[in-house]
Amino acid sequence: MKKILLSFLVLGSLVSCSNDEGSVISDKAAKDNKNELFIRSTDGKIVEELPTEVYNKIIDDLQKDNEVKKIEVLNSEYKNDNGLTKLVSTVSKATKGNLTGKAEGAVTFQYKGHTSDYYYKYSSGGEGYSAGGWQNWVDLGKEAGTTGVDARLEALQFTSGVYINDFKARAYVQNLGWLPYVGFGEVVGTTGRKLRMESLQIFVPASFATNVYYQVHVQNLGWLPVVGNGEITGTTGRSLRIEAFKMYMFIVI
Structure with a gap:
């Protein structure tokens, strides 16, 4: 099943690719490291810090879709720190950069x-x-x-x-x-x-x-x-x- 995979910053243009490419990248990541699952902003960057209220909404959405494994993995990657949820994964930025196959800042929104x-x-x-x-x-x-x-x-x-x-x-x-x-x-x-x-x-x-x-x-x-x-x-x-x-x-x- 195809769906659209996007990466975008916060300010201006739009780039998209089919999930054929994205799923291959995601599948490879899953095989390389079972805990490689990240929240990526629309600018293509891995989100390393966000309000806990927003993180909890992401988890709520995953629960509605019965994405139990994704919730488990995300909760092992991100930790609440006084109202801010922060990425604590030790996976290198080089590895994380390959997860979507798109350059950071390729798509922007403001x-x-x-x-x-x-x-x-x-x-x-x-x-x-x-x-x-x-x-x-x-x-x-x-x-x-x-x-x-x-x-x-x-x-x-x-x-x-x-x-x-x-x-x-x-x-x-x-x-x-x-x-x-x-x-x-x-x-x-x-x-x-x-x-x-x-x-x-x-x-x-x-x-x-x-x-x-x-x-x-x-x-x-x-x-x-x-x-x-x-x-x-x-x-x-x-x-x-x-x-x-x-x-x-x-x-x-």
């Missing part, structure tokens, strides 16, 4: 947020002002938006080197409710209307990433729990603004 204006404190004690608007692009696992400055996140946008078919996302927006789904690269939410996003739902095709998670920071509530691909995060009917957003995408190989 997102950015559009915020309201806000005031912020300098470390020296002074106060600064930001006019808001579109922020810079950030990599997977990084924060888009703001925290601690009472600014609303009004929109998000996602980018890659090529268009990702079947990607779709929508936002629940102040006064408007759920907006229609938009495709990859389009604006999720609104700009120029001073309306807060209150909830989000995102779908990423399995051909692009098999383990997709995201979370939002909400007014008065802080960071909500990580949710999986296609799930809704945020609030509705409570008039609470989303302030920040993070996203994670992995392939277990």
Whole structure:
């Protein structure tokens, strides 16, 4: 059975190969070392550290698929360390680099947020002002938006080197409710209307990433729990603004 195997960073283009190549590499790795199983980010790099909450979601997904052996192997490779799950395997980087057959950084992915204006404190004690608007692009696992400055996140946008078919996302927006789904690269939410996003739902095709998670920071509530691909995060009917957003995408190989 064929499926798509991808490796991608966090910022821009898309490369894929059929699982014929990937399965040969994986089979060889399994024969060489029964414990060679890693979480690989979409940039092609072995993930050596990630939030434990996200790692637990990966394990939950594997449990749903009854992947008992994969869970056993991953739990022997990664260990929780005060909320961060770290790779503790002694397998060399040279060996790990052969697991997907793709160069690191071959595929990239990023997102950015559009915020309201806000005031912020300098470390020296002074106060600064930001006019808001579109922020810079950030990599997977990084924060888009703001925290601690009472600014609303009004929109998000996602980018890659090529268009990702079947990607779709929508936002629940102040006064408007759920907006229609938009495709990859389009604006999720609104700009120029001073309306807060209150909830989000995102779908990423399995051909692009098999383990997709995201979370939002909400007014008065802080960071909500990580949710999986296609799930809704945020609030509705409570008039609470989303302030920040993070996203994670992995392939277990």
